[in-house]
Amino acid sequence: STKEYICKKAKGQGPPPQPPTSGPGWNDKCGSWMADPFNDFCYLFNYLSMRTWAEARADCINQGGDLVSITDPFEQAFIHGVIQTTPTGISLWMGGHDSVTEGGWEWTDSSPFRYIHWNAGNPDDYFGEDCLSILINSGYWNDDNCQNKRGYICKRRGRTPEPPPPHDGFMTALVCQNSLAVIHCPEESVINIQSAFYGRKNDDTCPHFGESGGTCTVDGILPIYRERCDNRPYCVARAHIEVDPCPTVSKYLEIVYSCEQKVCLHGLGVEDGN
Ligand SMILES: [Ca+2]
Ligand SMILES: [Ca+2]
Known part of the structure; x- marks a missing residue:
């Protein structure tokens, strides 16, 4: 069944206002000055x-x-x-x-x-x-x-652009292979994933077999975790993928995210409304 929902948009997130006119020497901040x-x-x-x-x-x-x-x-x-x-x-x-x-x-x-x-x-x-x-x-x-x-x-x-909506800066969640972590944001804010990496870039992160852990980058990770976590107050991030391109390398999941004021990050109508 479909449920109705209400979106709220932070100020300054829309397209920048168009200058009233244009021409040589015209600039957004000062017009003709x-x-x-x-x-x-x-x-x-x-x-x-x-x-x-x-x-x-x-x-x-x-x-x-x-x-x-x-x-x-x-x-x-x-x-x-x-x-x-x-x-x-x-x-x-x-x-x-x-x-x-x-x-x-x-x-x-x-x-x-x-x-x-x-x-x-x-x-x-x-x-x-x-x-x-x-x-x-x-x-x-x-x-x-x-x-x-x-x-x-x-x-x-001059007219100065509005500052971006406040957030708490970027945080990193690190999850070793086959473990899970709960990513969460403070009240009245939701997760916004900046980047996601699954694989191994170095030997120093998470346990690995043998002297060297090897390296591996699993492609197509970002959309998966965005779907699970973005726009939600919390989500479970599990360091696991069904089809493993490098099964001999023990991997880890690294998610960089921020907590944003509740907004419809993907615009009206894209969310499932749940
Ligand atoms: Ca004088
Ligand atoms: Ca004088």
């Missing part, structure tokens, strides 16, 4: 629209970001590497300013102002410079007149 592969952030480089520092910042906020902050040498190297390829210009606006307290530099996006990369002799507050720009050629920083019209760099956080 540039992604730094070593952090979670996205950057927009405006070389051509020249704005005061305040106008530049307003434009970045309008686009869902803020003027760029640089918080470590890796981000500095990334930014400098990109702007070096720009055809023209002296410097670009960043999000640093000391307009609240003279000499008390801060980032508009609230990042801590710890890493610094000042150009020699700066900051010099020359005629009251309170806004931070980055020199295109050298990558060094300058305190600059906020009313100057410059290109600018925006920064925002």
Whole structure:
């Protein structure tokens, strides 16, 4: 007889969502903005629209970001590497300013102002410079007149993929030939077999006859144990096979598995429902 059953699927296991559009320079994390592969952030480089520092910042906020902050040498190297390829210009606006307290530099996006990369002799507050720009050629920083019209760099956080559903890591069950072991998972989780080996790879595992145990690999093992164990809270794994391709070698069974939150690992309708 057939019984009905309900499946539950962990978040993030479906196909990845499609990006809303595509095209050259498009990426999943940042869309049309540039992604730094070593952090979670996205950057927009405006070389051509020249704005005061305040106008530049307003434009970045309008686009869902803020003027760029640089918080470590890796981000500095990334930014400098990109702007070096720009055809023209002296410097670009960043999000640093000391307009609240003279000499008390801060980032508009609230990042801590710890890493610094000042150009020699700066900051010099020359005629009251309170806004931070980055020199295109050298990558060094300058305190600059906020009313100057410059290109600018925006920064925002990128979309990061959801972490995989939690599990307890991989475990190994070792069963010598003709013995059996019960593989089990903690409450509310089920077995998910990663790999299965039956045979002998070395002399050190399980008893064997003679000086050397020989080697043997029995093919087609994985589907058998997956059928017996996958998606169940426990199963009996017996180190035995009906048709033995190498009867003179004493073998062992090695199953690598994880315990996953209850999910229908094979999709709706495949399970027998028992
Ligand atoms: Ca200043
Ligand atoms: Ca200066």
